[in-house]
Amino acid sequence: MPTDKITSLEVAKRAGVSQSAVSRVFTPGASASAKTIEKVKRAAAELGYRPNRMASAMITGKSRIIGLIVAYLDNMFYPLALERLSNALQAQGYHILVFTASNAQERVDEIVAELMDYQVDGIITASVSMSGDLTAKCAAAGIPVVMFNRGQDGVDLSAVTSANVAGGRKIADFLVQAGHNRIAHISGWQGSSTGRDRQRGFADRLAELGHPAPQIIDGMYDRDTASAAARTLMAQPTPPDAIFVGNDHMAFAVIDTLRGELGLRVPQDVAIVGYDDVPTAAWAAYDLTTVRQPVNQMVQATVDLLIAKIADPIAPVRRVEIDGPLIPRGSAPQHQRTPHEGLL
Amino acid sequence: MPTDKITSLEVAKRAGVSQSAVSRVFTPGASASAKTIEKVKRAAAELGYRPNRMASAMITGKSRIIGLIVAYLDNMFYPLALERLSNALQAQGYHILVFTASNAQERVDEIVAELMDYQVDGIITASVSMSGDLTAKCAAAGIPVVMFNRGQDGVDLSAVTSANVAGGRKIADFLVQAGHNRIAHISGWQGSSTGRDRQRGFADRLAELGHPAPQIIDGMYDRDTASAAARTLMAQPTPPDAIFVGNDHMAFAVIDTLRGELGLRVPQDVAIVGYDDVPTAAWAAYDLTTVRQPVNQMVQATVDLLIAKIADPIAPVRRVEIDGPLIPRGSAPQHQRTPHEGLL
DNA sequence: CCACAGTTTGCAAACGTATGCAAATTTGAG
DNA sequence: CTCAAATTTGCATACGTTTGCAAACTGTGG
Numbered sequence: 001m002p003t004d005k006i007t008s009l010e011v012a013k014r015a016g017v018s019q020s021a022v023s024r025v026f027t028p029g030a031s032a033s034a035k036t037i038e039k040v041k042r043a044a045a046e047l048g049y050r051p052n053r054m055a056s057a058m059i060t061g062k063s064r065i066i067g068l069i070v071a072y073l074d075n076m077f078y079p080l081a082l083e084r085l086s087n088a089l090q091a092q093g094y095h096i097l098v099f100t101a102s103n104a105q106e107r108v109d110e111i112v113a114e115l116m117d118y119q120v121d122g123i124i125t126a127s128v129s130m131s132g133d134l135t136a137k138c139a140a141a142g143i144p145v146v147m148f149n150r151g152q153d154g155v156d157l158s159a160v161t162s163a164n165v166a167g168g169r170k171i172a173d174f175l176v177q178a179g180h181n182r183i184a185h186i187s188g189w190q191g192s193s194t195g196r197d198r199q200r201g202f203a204d205r206l207a208e209l210g211h212p213a214p215q216i217i218d219g220m221y222d223r224d225t226a227s228a229a230a231r232t233l234m235a236q237p238t239p240p241d242a243i244f245v246g247n248d249h250m251a252f253a254v255i256d257t258l259r260g261e262l263g264l265r266v267p268q269d270v271a272i273v274g275y276d277d278v279p280t281a282a283w284a285a286y287d288l289t290t291v292r293q294p295v296n297q298m299v300q301a302t303v304d305l306l307i308a309k310i311a312d313p314i315a316p317v318r319r320v321e322i323d324g325p326l327i328p329r330g331s332a333p334q335h336q337r338t339p340h341e342g343l344l
Numbered sequence: 345m346p347t348d349k350i351t352s353l354e355v356a357k358r359a360g361v362s363q364s365a366v367s368r369v370f371t372p373g374a375s376a377s378a379k380t381i382e383k384v385k386r387a388a389a390e391l392g393y394r395p396n397r398m399a400s401a402m403i404t405g406k407s408r409i410i411g412l413i414v415a416y417l418d419n420m421f422y423p424l425a426l427e428r429l430s431n432a433l434q435a436q437g438y439h440i441l442v443f444t445a446s447n448a449q450e451r452v453d454e455i456v457a458e459l460m461d462y463q464v465d466g467i468i469t470a471s472v473s474m475s476g477d478l479t480a481k482c483a484a485a486g487i488p489v490v491m492f493n494r495g496q497d498g499v500d501l502s503a504v505t506s507a508n509v510a511g512g513r514k515i516a517d518f519l520v521q522a523g524h525n526r527i528a529h530i531s532g533w534q535g536s537s538t539g540r541d542r543q544r545g546f547a548d549r550l551a552e553l554g555h556p557a558p559q560i561i562d563g564m565y566d567r568d569t570a571s572a573a574a575r576t577l578m579a580q581p582t583p584p585d586a587i588f589v590g591n592d593h594m595a596f597a598v599i600d601t602l603r604g605e606l607g608l609r610v611p612q613d614v615a616i617v618g619y620d621d622v623p624t625a626a627w628a629a630y631d632l633t634t635v636r637q638p639v640n641q642m643v644q645a646t647v648d649l650l651i652a653k654i655a656d657p658i659a660p661v662r663r664v665e666i667d668g669p670l671i672p673r674g675s676a677p678q679h680q681r682t683p684h685e686g687l688l
Numbered sequence: 689c690c691a692c693a694g695t696t697t698g699c700a701a702a703c704g705t706a707t708g709c710a711a712a713t714t715t716g717a718g
Numbered sequence: 719c720t721c722a723a724a725t726t727t728g729c730a731t732a733c734g735t736t737t738g739c740a741a742a743c744t745g746t747g748g
Contacts, residue, residue: 055704079423260628284604285629399734
C-alpha cells in the first residue's frame, strides 16, 4: 500500500509548516499566505493528500451529506429527480445518502434516526410523509428538511411542488374545450397532497365551467388499482369519454387496459390525460397528453432552499409551487372533437 | 433545542459508569455485564442518545457507507437495481452514497477521489467503467469494489452480471426456432462488456445453427441511435424479419419507430426481442419478448461479494454470472411462424 | 478460606482535523 | 527607516468515539 493514509501532519512536515497551516489551506474561509498555500499544495499533491471528511465532519458537525428519503423508484419521475438532485448537490459539494422507505410510517421515524446518526446536513423527502413529531425532532436537532413533490398540512416544513391545483384546472379547461362532456378522474392517492390538490383543481374548475361533478376513483398511484378503476369506469352504462389520470405512471396502465383488455381506442373512444410528463409520456406507444412537472426547476428550488437553510438556520420555511405547462399529445387531442357518441 | 448533542460521556455520567462502558455497550463485539448493559441502555433511552457515526468512522476507519457510482438513471433497470441495492445494504447496516457520473472517464477518477474522502467501506459501480490505475488506487486504499452489470477485462475486480453470452445464445435459438431467417441485431454499446457479450453469444450461436452472420448496428444503449438503426435496417431492399435489440430500453424505441413511423407491425412484419425484462417490457403496449436479468439475485450476489470483501480484505476477486430465462411475449411469438415474406 | 482463571471496568491514549489565542511576521503610511 | 495595523503562523486543545492495558471484580475448585 503505497498511499495508505496521508494525514495533514505528514503534509505539514513535508511542506515545512505546521499542521494548522495545512488545515487552513484546505479550509475555504481561512487565511494563509500565497507562499504557504503554494508549498502546502505542492506537498499535498506529491503525497496525494486529501482531507479526511469524517474527521472534518466530527469537529465541524458538517458532513456535507444530504439524506434523501424515497419510497418508490418504479415511477420514473423519482429516479429522474434523484439524478438531477444528485447532480445539483454534487455541484455544491454535497452528496446524497439514500434511504429507501418501503412506505410505512414507523419506518420513517427509524430512518430519520439513522439519518441523524450520519450527521446529515439536511434531509430531502420524496414521495413520503413525515409525522409531525418527527419534524419536531429534526427541527430540534437543527436539521433542515425540504419535502420534494409533496406538501403537508400543519407542519412547518419547506416544500417544493408543482402547481398541482393549477395543473388540475388546466386539465379541466383542456378537456372541456375539446368538447368532452362525460369526464372522469382516476385520482392520485388521496393520502398525498399532490393527489388531493390535482383532484381539487380539476373538480373545482369543472364545477366553475358548469360541468357535472366528475366521477372519481382513487388510483392510489398504483398501476393495478388504476387499471381496476378504468375497468369499473368503462363498465358503466354511460362510460366516460375522457379520463384525467392522477399521474403518468397510472395513465400508462389505464391506456394499456383500455386498448389491450377492453378493445377501446384512445383517444377516439376515451381521451386520457396524465400528470408529470415523464419521458415515457412522449414515447409513440402512449403519446400521452399530460401536465409537465418542471423537474429541473423543482430540483433547483429544493436545493436552493436546503442550502439556504443550512447556511442560515433562521432562513424561513417556504412553500414553493412551480407552474408547469400542459403538453398536448395524441392521447387527448387539442382540437374540437367531432361529435361522436363513443361506445354506448 | 432539548435534545441537541448527547454524547456517550453524558450517558455515562447518568448511568454511573465510565464513558468506555457506554461505548462497549454500543459496540457489537465488546464485553459488558448484564447489569451495565441495562443501566446504560436505560440512560441512553432516557437521553435519546445515539452513537455519533462520524466519530466512530474516524477512529475505526469504517463509515458503513457504500459508494454507488451510476451513470444513467433513465434506463429503468438501474433505478430498480438502486432500490434493491439500497434495501439489501440497509438490511446489513450500510447505506448508499450516490455519485452520478455523467459518463466521462476522467470524471470517474475525480469521483473515486471524492468517494475516498468519505471513507466509504466499499464501492459499487453500475453502468460505468473504471480505469485500470483507478482500480489500483482503490486496491491500494483497501477499498473493495464490485462492478454491477458490467465486466471489465484485464482488471482484477469482482463483477456481477447476468449470463450475457448465454442470453444472446438463447435469443438466437429462440428466433431460429420461430422460423426467422433474416435476423438482425441492434447491439448494446460495444464499449461495454454487456453489449459485447450479448452480441457475441447471439452471433456465435447463429453461426453454429448454420445461419448467415446477422447484420449488426451499434445502438449505443441510446434510444435515438437505436431508432436510427431501425430505420437503416428496414430501409434495405431485404429488411430483417426479426431484430434482437441489445436492451429493453432501446427495444421500446425500436418498436415505437417501427410501428409509429414506419407503419410496420410487430411482430407480424418484424419480431423484436429485448434484454433486461424491466417492468415496462410486460406492459401491454410493448409486450416485449426479452431475456430477464435477475435483478434480485444480482443484487444479492453484489452485496454478498462486497460485504465479504469488507469483512476479509483477502477475499478473492470473483466474477459472478447469473443466468436468466427468456420470457416469451407478444413482440416475438414462440410458435412456429407461418411462412410469410414480410415486407418485400 | 485461598488461589486462580475468566470477566468486566476505568484510565488514558489515540484517530485526523478545526480553531481560539498569542506570538511572529509582513505591510503600509509617514 | 520607524512604528502601528493587519495579516499569517504555530501551539495547544477540542470533537466523540474506540481500544490496549492493567486493575478490580466475579465465580470456581480444592
